Amino acid sequence: MDQIPWWKKTIVYQIYPRSFYDSTGNGIGDLKGIISKLDYIKDLGVETVWFSPFYDSPQKDFGYDIRNYREIALEYGTMEDCERLIMEMHDRGMKIVLDLVLNHTSDQHTWFVQSRSSKDNPKRDWYIWRDGRKPLGKKPPNNWKAIIRGSGWHYDAQTDQWYWTQFLPFQPDLNYRNPEVQTEMLDIVRFWLEKGVDGFRLDIIDALFEDEKFRDNPCSFRLLPSEKSPDYLFQSKKYTQHHPDTLKFLKSLRSVIDEYSPTRFMVGEVTGPMFMLRKYCGDETNDGLNLVFLFKSLGISLNTIKIRRLIQLYESFFSYPHIPTWVFSNHDRMRRISRLGGDIKKAKLNMALQLTVRGVPFIYYGEEIGMENHNLEIETSLDPVAHKFYKVPNFILMAIKKYLGESINRDECRTPMQWNSAQNAGFTKAEIDPWLPITPSYSERNVKIQTENADSLLQCYKRFLKLRNTTPALNSGTIVIINSSELPSNVLSYIRSYSHGSEKQIAVIYLNISDDSLEFKNPHKYANFAESTTVHTRNEKIKNVEIFLFPWEGVVYIA
Numbered sequence: 001m002d003q004i005p006w007w008k009k010t011i012v013y014q015i016y017p018r019s020f021y022d023s024t025g026n027g028i029g030d031l032k033g034i035i036s037k038l039d040y041i042k043d044l045g046v047e048t049v050w051f052s053p054f055y056d057s058p059q060k061d062f063g064y065d066i067r068n069y070r071e072i073a074l075e076y077g078t079m080e081d082c083e084r085l086i087m088e089m090h091d092r093g094m095k096i097v098l099d100l101v102l103n104h105t106s107d108q109h110t111w112f113v114q115s116r117s118s119k120d121n122p123k124r125d126w127y128i129w130r131d132g133r134k135p136l137g138k139k140p141p142n143n144w145k146a147i148i149r150g151s152g153w154h155y156d157a158q159t160d161q162w163y164w165t166q167f168l169p170f171q172p173d174l175n176y177r178n179p180e181v182q183t184e185m186l187d188i189v190r191f192w193l194e195k196g197v198d199g200f201r202l203d204i205i206d207a208l209f210e211d212e213k214f215r216d217n218p219c220s221f222r223l224l225p226s227e228k229s230p231d232y233l234f235q236s237k238k239y240t241q242h243h244p245d246t247l248k249f250l251k252s253l254r255s256v257i258d259e260y261s262p263t264r265f266m267v268g269e270v271t272g273p274m275f276m277l278r279k280y281c282g283d284e285t286n287d288g289l290n291l292v293f294l295f296k297s298l299g300i301s302l303n304t305i306k307i308r309r310l311i312q313l314y315e316s317f318f319s320y321p322h323i324p325t326w327v328f329s330n331h332d333r334m335r336r337i338s339r340l341g342g343d344i345k346k347a348k349l350n351m352a353l354q355l356t357v358r359g360v361p362f363i364y365y366g367e368e369i370g371m372e373n374h375n376l377e378i379e380t381s382l383d384p385v386a387h388k389f390y391k392v393p394n395f396i397l398m399a400i401k402k403y404l405g406e407s408i409n410r411d412e413c414r415t416p417m418q419w420n421s422a423q424n425a426g427f428t429k430a431e432i433d434p435w436l437p438i439t440p441s442y443s444e445r446n447v448k449i450q451t452e453n454a455d456s457l458l459q460c461y462k463r464f465l466k467l468r469n470t471t472p473a474l475n476s477g478t479i480v481i482i483n484s485s486e487l488p489s490n491v492l493s494y495i496r497s498y499s500h501g502s503e504k505q506i507a508v509i510y511l512n513i514s515d516d517s518l519e520f521k522n523p524h525k526y527a528n529f530a531e532s533t534t535v536h537t538r539n540e541k542i543k544n545v546e547i548f549l550f551p552w553e554g555v556v557y558i559a
């Protein structure tokens with residue numbers, strides 16, 4: 001038995017609870033619905049499921065505005081349902097990861113209701129309150145912008161002060177400089193660990209602390225944010241992000257997580273340059289986050305050189321004992337297949353990369369059936385971020401989509417899971433309006449149809465997931481990119497090697513990142529064909545001396 005912790009070898013599937021399966025017939029997904037689909041997830045070959053928040057919430061940001069961290073939102077079920085979910089997952093050998101929003105609460109949380117009631121309320125200092133700028137106090141305390149457009153300060157007439165929010169006005173930031181807040185939040189973490197959850201995804205965890213002196217953020221030359229830097233509208237985040245005290249707090253959080261056995265883990269949402277992301281994993285002793293999301297992959301084009309560089313970049317910052325994450329879609333960003341022009345062949349190739357490269361893969365629900373973004377009108381959107389852009393002319397939004405590959409309206413990537421070709425894609429009853437409309441391509445892109453078709457994207461995912469789960473070289477091995485002149489330039493190839501005691505294994509991966517069929521000598525002819533993204537592969541028959549790849553085919557050989 002090797003000593004690699006389970007979370008380094010695992011595969012994570014993200015569920016947006018509102019959109020997975022509606023068991024009650026109200027158009028909204030729920031916990032009982034999820035429980036009824038656990039066999040599907042298990043059968044897919046996934047071990048770990050991360051759930052976007054299902055705690056009690058007014059749902060203004062669909063759960064990322066928590067009203068009570070120790071209760072379940074009524075529309076999703078009860079605490080009993082949640083405990084059953086944990087149990088049913090563990091019975092199947094699965095792991096459960098909850099989404100923890102530590103940075104802010106809902107403005108309807110009793111803490112905030114109390115905090116805003118008067119300046120001398122005991123909860124006043126649980127949030128960040130300041131006087132407005134002198135002389136009149138009618139201007140925000142400083143120039144800090146929120147992550148989403150505009151000042152992050154909001155005036156509250158009742159006490160004539162301003163409160164700070166990193167995100168939206170109804171999501172007031174907790175004041176982590178108050179020790180009571182830290183103690184309470186760590187208690188909440190313990191509450192869920194006691195219930196048996198196996199890990200946490202930490203929402204905007206790089207924003208917990210701000211500058212103690214409330215200094216103005218300096219100017220930046222950036223107009224738009226990017227994966228590298230969240231600075232935008234010409235303002236840097238110097239005093240509102242990556243504060244050293246945030247990293248310090250994460251160490252306390254890590255020591256709470258480490259009190260529990262079997263091993264638990266944390267993955268954090270952090271944005272910024274690679275060296276900064278790496279810092280969040282802690283010092284030499286790795287006493288910070290276990291994993292950080294790496295988002296550079298989200299928008300990467302399928303191009304041999306770019307992907308090779310990305311693997312090298314991830315490896316240079318997250319080499320052993322660290323491990324990168326591979327994320328292509330999530331509940332905030334455009335679905336990967338929509339960036340690939342809806343092309344299933346490319347989606348298979350992309351999946352082959354994600355499941356064979358070194359790193360922890362995060363699959364977003366429906367990615368395995370090629371669920372696309374639904375083009376929805378911004379005026380009717382439910383997403384509170386989209387509301388902020390109502391007045392932005394449509395041609396600008398279209399340009400953002402076309403040139404930046406992003407949709408401002410996050411409803412588009414959150415539509416209901418597509419189970420079958422029936423009305424409402426089997427997500428809810430036919431006569432009910434689902435909370436978001438079903439994406440039109442559901443009649444071909446659904447679980448039922450793709451289960452019956454051996455050549456479908458879903459079946460391809462299952463084959464590769466099975467291979468990854470049963471192949472130590474793929475789930476635990478090192479990675480070396482092959483730079484051989486014998487390889488066609490559109491082929492990306494790498495070797496994964498595993499060695500533990502006398503057990504040794506290598507896997508060789510070839511990805512044809514092109515529209516052409518390619519034939520070339522196999523530089524590793526002693527390896528055996530193991531899997532392909534196509535079911536028509538010729539490689540099994542040609543004794544592995546020559547390799548033939550169909551356009552966008554990915555293959556794995558094992559020795």
Ligand code: NOJ
Nearest residue numbers: 061064101167203204332
């Ligand atoms: C990041 C989450 O991924 C997003 O969905 C949410 O709206 C914000 N944080 C605020 O919590």
